[in-house]
Amino acid sequence: MRRQGLEKSKEQEEKKATSSGIGVQNERSLHAALKQWYAQPEDNFEVPLNGFFIDLVRGxxxxxxxxxxxxxxxxxxxxxxxxHRVHLLHPITFEKWVLQVDEAGTKVKSRRKSPYRGKLTDIFEELVRIPELIKHENFTMEFPMIREEEVRCRDGRGSKYRKRESIKDRKLLEVVSSHRFTTAADFLRFLPEGLVRPFSNKTLSVALSLPIHRCRQITYCLRKMEVIQVVGKQKNELLFESA
Structure with missing residues (x-):
């Protein structure tokens, strides 16, 4: 009777998690490949918990x-x-190949290497949505730098930026390196040695050779993480210093 009760509870949890729209059925190739890359023999996959499916559970x-x-x-x-202790894995594309397929997805029309080159600072494009989380003692992050293959189709339904090409899939070719962050202070690595203090987004942009919008994302996140603070203003530019 106890076993039947456990099975029924697990079934109810799976149904609840499925209703949240999170599960293996929604995976793309890149997500599945990263799961296999990170996994160890004793890990469990797609575990229902609190109304969610957890990609991977390790102890x-x-x-x-x-x-x-x-x-x-x-x-x-x-x-x-x-x-719970939660570890978030988010890939950054270091190099990319673009594969063009027909609308049926069965025929490869072309394959080329993209001129795009990613940097670790690209993490801030997404990190601006959850910067405060890294302050929580149960939360850590990891960013694999990858080579990937992006599968596209000229079906007229994609973005203007891609000339209406739809992205059909992303495939992992190789993990080049991986970078782990366990505390907010770990993100201070993005402030280079020799940076004049206090610093502005403009001076950080020059020091890192990055566009100003990326530096604004960096300082926004570091402020939310409480590892830097605003200490003044120079004309229209905020000035920052370590907290």
Whole structure:
């Protein structure tokens, strides 16, 4: 009777998690490949917990893999870290190949190497949606730098930026390196040695050779993490210093 009760409870939990729209059926190739890359023999996959499916469970640690859009996972993470240790894995594209396929997806029309080159500072594109979470003692993050293959189709339904090409899939080719962050202070590595203090977004942009919008994302996140603070203003530019 006890076993039947446990099975019924697990079934109810799975149905509840499925209703949240999170599960293996929604995976793309990149997500599944990163799960296999990170996994160890004793890990469990797609474990229902508190109305969610957890990508990977390793002992007492929950591992979530999010390839894009941190806003979609923010509430899930905020809920889970209250009672569990959570490790978030998010890939950064270092190099990319673009594969063109026909609308049926069965025929490869072309393959080319993209001129795009990613940097670790690209993490702030998504991190601006959850910067406060790194302050929680139960939360850690990891960013694999990857080579990937992006499968596209000229079906007229994609963005203007891609000339209406739809992205059909993303495939992992190689993990080049991986970078782990366990505390807010770890993110101070993005402030280079020799940076004049106090600093502005403009001076940080020059020091890192990054566009100003990326530096604004960096300082926004570091402020929310409470590792830097505003200490003044120079004309229209805020001035920052370590907290």
């Amino acid at each position: 007492e640690q929950l591992v979530e893999i999010q390839t894009r859009n941190f806003a979609a996972i923010r509430q899930k993470l905020q809920t889970l870290v209250q009672e």
